[in-house]
Amino acid sequence: MSTTSEAAVVSPDSLPHGLPSGTAALARLMVRLGDDALVLGQRLCQWITRAPTIDEDLALSNIALDLIGHARVLYTRAGQLDGSGRCEDDFAYTRSAREFTNTLLAELPNGDFAVTVARQLVYTHYAVLYYESLARCADPGLAAFGARAAKEVAFHRMHADRWTVTLGRGTGESARRMQQGLDRVWPYAAELFEEDEVLARLAVRDVVLSPAVLRETWLGGVSGVVTEAGLAVPAPAWSASGGRSGLHSEEFGPLIAELQSVRREFPGGTW
Template sequence: MPDVPPSAAHPDLARYVTRLGDDALVLGQRLCQWITRAPTIDEDLALSNIALDLIGHARALLARAGRLDGTGRTEDDFAYTRSEREFTNALLTELPNGDFAVTVARQLAYTHFAVLHYASLAHCADPELAAFGARAAKEVAFHRLHADRWTVTLGRGTAESARRMRHALERVWPYAGELFEDDDLLRRLAASGTVPSPAPLRDTWLGRVTGVVTEAGLAVPAPTWSATGGRAGLHTEEFGPLIAELQSVRRQFPGGTW
């Protein structure tokens, strides 16, 4: 990817790309915590591969953000040197893994959003971001199939697996709305034609996840509250330990190479 000259710096687009990169990085880190702990060896490999895809997305996006904001920061600088308040991921992506059903519910909500969002980016005015969106949408579509399959498997399995899946959906659903929030940044970018707003995707997203949940013999929750604040750097209490784990080696051995 060519360097962006200072005259081409785009602070708003840099912030937007950082949000997407943070979503992918944080969710990838959460999924990495399943390694050696997944219910089966196959799931250990499946979740590891999904995490690798997400971290690959994060690397591309955060490296681009460093060029767009004029700082020249690398993806490693974004991942390892920022404080908790400087991360702007949606709160959904940082939710603890919980039991396997909670991870499945989190993946269901996120992947259906990500496929729609990345597909919409494939038609945006920025050619580099459009190319990324087209590629990422195809990759996340496989993550979505994995989440769909497990939602139905758990919902239509035993009474216990159905109970856990129902509880997991109720746990995760209040955090899904933040994915579609509009704010001043997104409104400016959408008004300029730079990138589309995610807000119009919500009805399509709801229809698709409702279809999966219904097939699983369950019902989409109707939460009485909606979590927000991640885009502004306000995070859950579980976020600090996650970032400390992510940054531990870099902070212990600054400048180290392997």
């Protein structure tokens, strides 16, 4: 998973090892966040050579590279915390699809460009808020990562905001597709803010903030962009859930198989 992403500047080796109780829960949180970043990055990589313009081909691949850089840092530190000694490649390439704990939003198929923009809008507004909260968390290592990652994802958010408004205020066809993209993606947002026993344990110990408290701020941010685009904020009748427990969509298996194909074909191979 080697990458030149600036996220890798936050070296896992520099993160402190002396952690209070709740280390196992913190390690699980890092894996979850790493899974979100890796899986979404892999989805965005599928746009390479297929994006609407060359500029967007480069933009989406650079965003994907940032996300994979985030996953590298999070996986490596998780392997240190859980005592397994697993490295970033172990997490990415040796787990089954059932062992991944990313949200269903991250694995949602790209659809057309408007669906991808809508997915980016939902995710980036959440990620900036959550990473900013991590920058103030009790663990210095995670705080350092959060501060760095929040700055990078803020650029991803600007990209999503700009395209949402551009498509919404473009032609009748682009506005229709953007609205359909928002309607398609919106039910998957709720899972980002779910609180389970892992997050509750960390929140009680003041290690990290529960994402649930960020939902209203997130909604205000994305709603403002959607309104500026002249579109309607969706009101879904259902909410997706299960990804954090390893319950994934039919499309997830092929995505992971593609990600892991070379490693599984040549186990232990070096280049």
